[in-house]
Amino acid sequence: MSPFLQTIRRDLILARRQGASAFLAVGFFVVAASLFPFAVGPDPDVLASIGAGVIWVSALLATLLSLDRLFQADFEDGSLDLLVLAPQPLFLLVLAKTIAHWLTTALPLIIAAPLLAMFMAIPPEGFAPLLLAMLIGTPALSLIGAVGAALTVGMRRGGVLLSLLVLPLYIPVLIFSVASISAALIGQDGSPAMMLLGALSLFSLVLAPPAAAAALRLSLE
Amino acid sequence: MKAMSRLHQFANPMRFARLSQAILPWAIGLTVVLMAVGLYWGLVVSPVDYQQGDTVRIMYVHVPAAWMAMFTYVFMAAASAAGLIWRHPLADIAAKSAAPIGAGFTFLALVTGALWGQPMWGTWWVWDGRLTSVLILFFLYLGYMALWQAYDEPAKASRAAAILALVGVVNVPIIHYSVEWWNTLHQPASVLKIGGPSIDPSMLWPLLIMALAFNAYFVVVLLWRMRSEILARRIHIVLMQRAAS
Amino acid sequence: MSGFFEMGGYEAYVWSSYAMAAIVLVGLVVVSLRSLRAREAQLKALEEDQKGDAS
Numbered sequence: 001m002s003p004f005l006q007t008i009r010r011d012l013i014l015a016r017r018q019g020a021s022a023f024l025a026v027g028f029f030v031v032a033a034s035l036f037p038f039a040v041g042p043d044p045d046v047l048a049s050i051g052a053g054v055i056w057v058s059a060l061l062a063t064l065l066s067l068d069r070l071f072q073a074d075f076e077d078g079s080l081d082l083l084v085l086a087p088q089p090l091f092l093l094v095l096a097k098t099i100a101h102w103l104t105t106a107l108p109l110i111i112a113a114p115l116l117a118m119f120m121a122i123p124p125e126g127f128a129p130l131l132l133a134m135l136i137g138t139p140a141l142s143l144i145g146a147v148g149a150a151l152t153v154g155m156r157r158g159g160v161l162l163s164l165l166v167l168p169l170y171i172p173v174l175i176f177s178v179a180s181i182s183a184a185l186i187g188q189d190g191s192p193a194m195m196l197l198g199a200l201s202l203f204s205l206v207l208a209p210p211a212a213a214a215a216l217r218l219s220l221e
Numbered sequence: 222m223k224a225m226s227r228l229h230q231f232a233n234p235m236r237f238a239r240l241s242q243a244i245l246p247w248a249i250g251l252t253v254v255l256m257a258v259g260l261y262w263g264l265v266v267s268p269v270d271y272q273q274g275d276t277v278r279i280m281y282v283h284v285p286a287a288w289m290a291m292f293t294y295v296f297m298a299a300a301s302a303a304g305l306i307w308r309h310p311l312a313d314i315a316a317k318s319a320a321p322i323g324a325g326f327t328f329l330a331l332v333t334g335a336l337w338g339q340p341m342w343g344t345w346w347v348w349d350g351r352l353t354s355v356l357i358l359f360f361l362y363l364g365y366m367a368l369w370q371a372y373d374e375p376a377k378a379s380r381a382a383a384i385l386a387l388v389g390v391v392n393v394p395i396i397h398y399s400v401e402w403w404n405t406l407h408q409p410a411s412v413l414k415i416g417g418p419s420i421d422p423s424m425l426w427p428l429l430i431m432a433l434a435f436n437a438y439f440v441v442v443l444l445w446r447m448r449s450e451i452l453a454r455r456i457h458i459v460l461m462q463r464a465a466s
Numbered sequence: 467m468s469g470f471f472e473m474g475g476y477e478a479y480v481w482s483s484y485a486m487a488a489i490v491l492v493g494l495v496v497v498s499l500r501s502l503r504a505r506e507a508q509l510k511a512l513e514e515d516q517k518g519d520a521s
Binding site for chain 3: 264265269274275276278279282283286321322325328329332333336337339340438441442445446448449452453455456459460463
């Protein structure tokens with residue numbers, strides 16, 4: 001098995017051993033989104049009109065909460081040093097860790113999303129666009145987040161700084177994903193926004209791993 | 222290689238001190254003269270807009286501030302790239318020194334935008350495409366400065382901040398166009414359409430002079446801040462040596 | 467001249483914009499120059515201290 005796949009497998013095994021922590025992000029996601037009906041009232045029309053946005057903002061915050069563990073555990077037990085010293089290019093290993101992060105954090109969010117869509121009174125024809133947008137958009141969240149996590153690894157209060165660094169960069173993802181869902185809900189073609197969302201994810205796929213790798217190297221000096 | 226060694230001559234702090242001493246009086250003089258001319262032209266000579274009345278005069282501080290907010294971010298990213306590639310201490314210092322100035326311009330663009338929006342739109346804040354991207358730019362500046370604060374060692378902080386500045390500068394156009402796109406989706410075209418080629422020369426000239434004045438001001442404050450930062454590093458070294466002995 | 471200060475009824479907005487510009491721009495200058503002067507003084511004191519130790 002290649003070192004790339006091995007790194008993914010290792011992180012998945014570690015996540016499984018930790019057990020509950022994988023569900024923490026989903027738990028946060030569901031609880032945070034469920035707060036909104038209490039804030040704006042239970043009117044289904046109001047909820048449906050803000051539903052996609054609420055689900056996306058909650059997903060974004062849930063991702064953010066899980067990010068500071070992306071490299072932190074490896075930093076603390078020293079395995080990050082081994083990754084940096086490995087003969088494989090570091091950006092590939094960073095990509096592997098990010099994929100593992102997506103599988104353990106974003107994928108559960110996507111599975112939980114239909115439940116929230118029901119809570120937010122989103123009509124059934126919005127379910128497919130919502131899931132598709134999450135599938136296409138969340139990789140960009142994990143990838144951009146990896147850069148922020150690498151920059152703040154080893155800091156005592158890194159989490160707050162991480163959100164300040166990463167959240168502004170998430171805005172385009174938020175715009176295109178919610179726009180594609182809203183377009184589908186009013187019977188318009190949501191595919192241009194969906195394409196742009198895909199472009200964002202591909203773009204981050206190319207740029208984020210090298211940037212995160214450079215940041216990791218420097219934090220280990 | 223020759224170009225490299227020439228660049229490194231500028232990296233020498235003594236050379237920088239002499240160079241900045243030579244430039245500063247001119248830059249200060251230029252700032253004062255351009256500001257005075259621009260203010261007089263903009264506030265007194267330039268005509269009143271037939272739609273916006275005298276509020277159009279806010280443009281002469283708002284637009285240069287917004288331009289300089291963008292320019293400073295690009296400058297910061299370019300200095301960061303130079304710092305990463307050639308390991309210039311001076312490039313890192315330039316990037317760090319530019320950030321608070323850029324944040325100041327961004328803040329100014331936001332506040333004057335609100336003061337212009339109130340009489341024109343009837344509200345302090347509108348999620349207008351330009352204003353929104355300037356707001357996000359302000360967040361990017363805050364993150365950049367916070368990252369500098371978070372590291373103790375200047376050498377590490379400079380490289381971390383440089384990576385962030387480069388990631389940011391790649392994202393600035395993406396954010397800008399996505400916000401514009403989002404804006405056209407939700408609102409009709411905004412009331413303020415400035416910066417286009419249709420602007421009358423009687424307003425364009427004072428605007429350009431104010432923009433140049435802001436540029437000269439940037440050079441002056443940047444040089445002061447860079448000198449201050451160099452001194453701070455020297456103090457740091459002296460204190461470290463003393464602690465060691 | 468009174469028309470100049472009234473700004474066609476928009477004086478509150480125009481003048482507070484220019485006032486904010488003055489506050490931000492002058493404030494940045496003051497903060498930057500102050501730190502420069504303070505550090506110059508600190509470095510000078512440190513260097514004189516070192517000379518004193520050496521002799």
